[in-house]
Amino acid sequence: MPNGAETKARIESYLLARIPFVTVRTVERGRVLDILGELAQRKQLDIMVHTLSQGLRDLKTKQVVADDKSLLGALDLAGEWFQARSNLTVVFTDVQHLSEDNDVSRRFADLATLAEEHGGCMVVITSDPVWNSLQRMGMAVSLDLPDxxxxxxxxxxxxxxxxxxxxxxxxxxxxxxxxxxxxxxxxxxxxxxxxxxxxxxxxxxxxxxxxxxxxxxxFSELSGIERVSLKAGDHQVGGLSGLRQWLDRKRPLLTMDLRDRGMRPPRGVLLVGVPGCGKSLSAKAIASDWQLPLYRLDMGSILGHYVGQSENRFREALNTADTVAPCVLWIDEIEKGLAGSGSDSTGVTTRLVGQFLYWLQESRSRVFVVATANDVRSLPPELLRSGRFDDMFFVDLPETEERREIIQIYLRKYLRVPVPEEVLEKLVHLSDGFSGSDLQAAVAEIGYEAVRVGDANVPLDYYFGSFHNVVPLLRSAPERVEEVRQLRDRAIPASGKPRSTADRPGGNRRVVLG
CATH class of the missing domain: 1.10.8 (Helicase, Ruva Protein; domain 3)
Structure with a gap:
């Protein structure tokens, strides 16, 4: 049964049973008043509603019944009515400070006792917790947002x-x-x-x-995650055809109703691999192509200095993501916040991992997570278990055809004149071992010169020199690239090209589709 119908049925039963104190937990005051108004008409119930703007009014007739708009005045008048009338319900909508033992909560407790003695009923609509001793005098019900x-x-x-x-x-x-x-x-x-x-x-x-x-x-001002602005066409990804085909299959499932099959929406993807090869760009491209808002969760900023601060920040960030769904949640360099589970003396990392795993497994919100990592070995193994992310892809240095596609993307973006095919082929040859960011830097340097002297006046030697001047990671830190590449057997190649059997010790655990 939908939450709205279930809540309506429970409120009706509580009012008819004359429960003296009823709490309705919700942020939708108007929706609760609609439910109460319908019950007042259908069951011919006497229901009075108090708001700070209008005071006390009859819910059926909409007539104001008291000039005093204050909460304390309404409480006094409700007490008089409970003693003089039977089967009266009074609803309070603007109540604060009911979460602890204080004068206001004790006034409500006294009124609840009076209501019980005379067959009255008091309803409080609030989004905040209620003092335990007061809540135990009646019943509580929650009205969630519409499903x-x-x-x-x-x-x-x-x-x-x-x-x-x-x-x-x-x-x-x-x-x-x-x-x-x-x-x-x-x-x-x-x-x-x-x-x-x-x-x-x-x-x-x-x-x-x-x-x-x-x-x-x-929700643009909600805290916990950062909204990333995107412009159409600014985030094209070259290569990575295997990842792109996989994403094309997942996109329609994100907004489909899968409840009749007992399935959750796609949860997301973990991208690992060589730095500068398009992992972060892919997150932006997914949000742009899917026409969904992109939010970034910085794991480094989650960690706080005080006890419980990191966990509260992380919980708030995940709750915010659930609220703004459907969306793409980009977690860049996830290992910075979740690495070393169990090794920190305070246990913060372990608790963060537990929070994240529970959210990945249990949340049914339409949040598609794109997490990137440069070293998956530092992540807790339970995060890599099947059922957390939908899949894990390895992003390697682009091969020949991928480099050609990437170079063409940036040439079209930065230059206003076509580049001869033989020049393009030369640039592809010169860029062997380049990452995607290396290719962007080299073409951008040509673009700067084109702005300075004019596109048609850039000599071909400048094109080639710009590529010669780039020192790719493969040459500056080959051991780093080789270290990262040792992870290839643990993930699907983002290029879409299956590795040879020799590259897959013990065979590959996955089959590359599409």
Missing amino acids: LDEMRHEIEVFLHPYSSAIRIEWEPADFDQAASILAGVTKIEALNILATFVVKKSVTKEDLLGLSQAKDSI
């Missing part, structure tokens, strides 16, 4: 009255995707976004992207 089914229903109900007046291009699959995108927002936030589409008198398939952007703007 997929509830959100889809709300979208359909909202748009239906406009179906004859505006153009609505959405098909059933589009309504499903819209509900998936809007997961994590309140009902009123979702309807406000849809209202902007109604105003322009059309709801098109392109508006699905607008849903993501509008949702992103709601």
Whole structure:
């Protein structure tokens, strides 16, 4: 049963049973008042609601019944009503400081006792915890944000009255995707976004992207993770065809409803390999190609100096990612925060690993994690177990065809004139052993000269000299490259080209598809 329907049924049973104190934990006050209003009409219940802006009013008639808008005045009046009337329900919506033993919480406890003696009922709508002694005087219920089914229903109900007046291009699959995108927002936030589409008198398939952007703007100031701005076309990836084909298969699954099969959305990918070969760029390219917001979690900034600080920061970051989903969460150099599990004297790393593993395994939010690591051997082995990430790819130095594709991408980006094919072939030959960042640096140097003297005036010798001047990692630190390459047998080649049997000690544990 959807949470909204279950919560409604429980609230109704508590009110009819005259439970003296009922707590509804939620951030959607308006949604709870809608439920209570419907119950007041259907069951003919006397329900009074207090807000600081309007004071006490009758929920059925909407009439204000007291001029005093203060909370203490409402508590005094509710006490008088409980003694004079039976079967009365009073709802409080703007209550603070109920989480501990204080004058306010004790006033509520006294009122709950009075309500129990006279068949009254008091309801508190809050998103904060309630003092334990007070909560034990009644019952509690939580109203979560709308789930997929509830959100889809709300979208359909909202748009239906406009179906004859505006153009609505959405098909059933589009309504499903819209509900998936809007997961994590309140009902009123979702309807406000849809209202902007109604105003322009059309709801098109392109508006699905607008849903993501509008949702992103709601949560742009949340703490814990950093929003990464992307521009279309700025993050093209050359080579890595195996990784790109794998991602193409995963993309539609991220927003599909997989609950009937008992499956979770794709969780993400771990990219390991030679530095400068496109691991971080791939995270940006995935978000850009999938038209999803990109958030970066810096593991280095998570670690704090005080007891519990690191764990709280990490928990907040993961909760924020769940809230802004669907999104891409980029964890750069994940080994910086999760390496050495069990070796630190305080146990912080072990607890962070435990938090992360639990979240990877249990969270059903549509967060696609792209984690990068230069040395997977320093990561705890339990993080690499099947079922955590969907797969692990090794990103190696680009081969000939991959270098040609990467060079062409940057030549088109930095120059305004075509480069002869024979020049391109020479650059591909000169760049043997280059990483992707080496190739970008070499072509960028040509671009700077083109800006200075004009694209057509850059001599060919300058092209070749720019590549000659680059000292790639393979020449400056060959032992480092070889050390990283020892990890190749533990991951799928991102290039999509299977390694030979000789390169796979004991055989490869994976089959490269596509």
